[in-house]
Amino acid sequence: MESVDKECGALGGLFQAIINDMKSSYPIWEDFNSKATKLHSQLRTTVLAAVAFLDAFQKVADMATNTRGATRDIGSALTRMCMRHRSIESKLRHFTNALMESLINPLQERIEDWKKTANTLDKEHAREYKRARHEIKKRSSDTLKLQKKARKGNP
Secondary structure (H helix, E strand, O other): OOOHHHHHHHHHHHHHHHHHHHOOOHHHHHHHHHHHHHHHHOOOHHHHHHHHHHHHHHHHHHHHHHHHOOOOHHHHHHHHHHHHHHHHHHHHHHHHHHHHHHHHHHHHHHHHHHHHHHHHHHHHHEEEEEHHHHHHHHHHHHHHHHHHHHHHHHH
């Protein structure tokens, strides 16, 4: 009877340790997700600032291009530089959107599902563990009674 209790306790303890590890990792994932959200917000702000800067820079380049004299070459060079920086801004915008759509939103959904699943598993395990343990004790007790009867019946 004691060996059965030890085996049940060991398996139940292992399962509980795994569930506790799952539950203790929630804050880490939630912290990661909140930091990623903050990064996304800051990147969006950076993109907006870059767009405003590049618009103003393009106005300077256009002004230089439209004046008489040697400043046309400077204006053309500034326009090319502005176009390169707009390409960088476009890539940053794409990265920012991908961060939200491919990491932050799916991860948040998974975290919520994981919490629900872990809690459900924990409750089901506790219920099944108690039921199985009660059943084992009952069967063990019945076995001991039958063994006593068998001993009494065989003098």
